[in-house]
Amino acid sequence: xxxxxxxxxxxxxxxxxxxxxxxxxxxxxxxxxxxxxxxxxxxxxxxxxxxxxxxxxxxxxxxxxxxxxxxxxxxxxxxxxxxxxxxxxxxxxxxxxxxxxxxxxxxxxxxxxxxxxxxxxxxxxxxxxxxxxxxxxxxxxxxxxxxxxxxxxxxxxxxxxxxxxxxxxxxxxxxxxxxxxxxxxxxxxxxxxxxxxxxxxxxxxxxxxxxxxxxxxxxxxxxxxxxxxxxxxxxxxxxxxxxxxxxxxxxxxxxxxxxxxxxxxxxxxxxxxxxxxxxxxxxxxxx
Numbered sequence: 593x594x595x596x597x598x599x600x601x602x603x604x605x606x607x608x609x610x611x612x613x614x615x616x617x618x619x620x621x622x623x624x625x626x627x628x629x630x631x632x633x634x635x636x637x638x639x640x641x642x643x644x645x646x647x648x649x650x651x652x653x654x655x656x657x658x659x660x661x662x663x664x665x666x667x668x669x670x671x672x673x674x675x676x677x678x679x680x681x682x683x684x685x686x687x688x689x690x691x692x693x694x695x696x697x698x699x700x701x702x703x704x705x706x707x708x709x710x711x712x713x714x715x716x717x718x719x720x721x722x723x724x725x726x727x728x729x730x731x732x733x734x735x736x737x738x739x740x741x742x743x744x745x746x747x748x749x750x751x752x753x754x755x756x757x758x759x760x761x762x763x764x765x766x767x768x769x770x771x772x773x774x775x776x777x778x779x780x781x782x783x784x785x786x787x788x789x790x791x792x793x794x795x796x797x798x799x800x801x802x803x804x805x806x807x808x809x810x811x812x813x814x815x816x817x818x819x820x821x822x823x824x825x826x827x828x829x830x831x832x833x834x835x836x837x838x839x840x841x842x843x844x845x846x847x848x849x850x851x852x853x854x855x856x857x858x859x860x861x862x863x864x865x866x867x868x869x870x871x872x873x874x875x876x877x878x879x
Contacts, residue, residue: 596823600838602816604846607684609809610675611854618805620672624665625783626806627813628776634814635773653762653771660754661778667747668779674740680850681843681858685724685869686741686748688839689717693749694756695876701757713875716868721745723865772817836877840870 613620648654674683692714699706721741763771787796823834847866850856858866 593823595819596834596838599816599819599823600841600845602812602819603838603842604684604849605812606809606816607671607675607680607846608849608853609805609812610672610683611680611850613672613805614676616801616805619799619802620669620676621783622787622799622802623805623809624668624672625780625787626803627668627810628661628665628780628783630807630810631814632773632776632780634811634818635769635776638818639769639773648770648774651762651767651771653758653767654774656754656758656762657771657775657778658782660751660758660775661780661782663747663751663754664775664779665783667744667751670740670744670747674744678738678740679856680854681847681856681862681866682724682741683744684843684846685866686721686744688843688873689721689869690745690747690749690752691835691839691873692717692876693746694753697753697756709875713872716872716875720865720868720872723861724869768821772814776814836873839873839877843869843873 610620612618613623671683671687674686695706695710695714724741758771790796820834820838823838843866847858851858
């Protein structure tokens with residue numbers, strides 16, 4: 593349970609750090625690229641055994657990491673924008689609700705059974721994202737910004753589905769830490785390639801604030817996964833229970849942090865959306 597608690601803390605901190613980027617004028621894209629460099633380094637450092645760097649390109653999952661790398665950096669930018677424009681609670685709910693997408697994929701591809709309660713959970717998840725994202729007329733939010741949580745929802749779900757598929761088809765369990773480090777590295781390379789193109793129009797300047805922001809983000813980003821993997825090795829709870837507790841706790845804890853640290857206003861509809869989110873996670877994961 594201690595490892596699970598640390599994973600929940602690290603995952604919640606990611607949304608808080610995104611919010612702090614706007615407070616301290618950290619340029620999100622550059623910090624996110626630095627974050628992936630740091631997360632990749634953490635992955636290689638904590639990989640048990642020798643690192644066959646020369647053999648990595650020969651792995652049958654290697655090329656798939658580049659597609660995931662593009663998705664990772666795109667979704668992380670969307671998560672950052674959602675946290676900054678709509679709030680920490682909205683970003684966390686949209687991200688955690690994405691677990692319904694792998695469920696649908698499992699039904700379509702692996703012919704897994706989908707009961708009435710899971711169907712209800714999927715429907716509630718979609719409603720939850722809307723209500724958790726809803727801002728009253730008194731709050732000045734562009735209508736286009738309301739697309740952000742939907743894009744986060746879809747992007748996070750596609751990432752989880754792709755990882756699940758690659759694990760099923762290509763990746764040995766022992767190689768998962770190495771695979772994770774390679775995906776983070778691919779995301780960093782994608783981001784570096786993007787800013788290299790951007791530099792032809794506007795010369796780049798080294799900004800230590802962006803680097804520090806990236807380091808602050810990269811460490812909890814990696815350890816949120818690292819501690820979750822350790823928690824899954826615990827025989828006390830099964831994986832469905834661990835994922836359920838993890839997702840529900842992140843939604844609630846990040847919302848609490850948003851209220852306490854940033855004085856985020858949470859309306860009755862927002863609380864209703866969060867309650868629906870928790871309910872939908874329980875229905876999807878436990879039934």
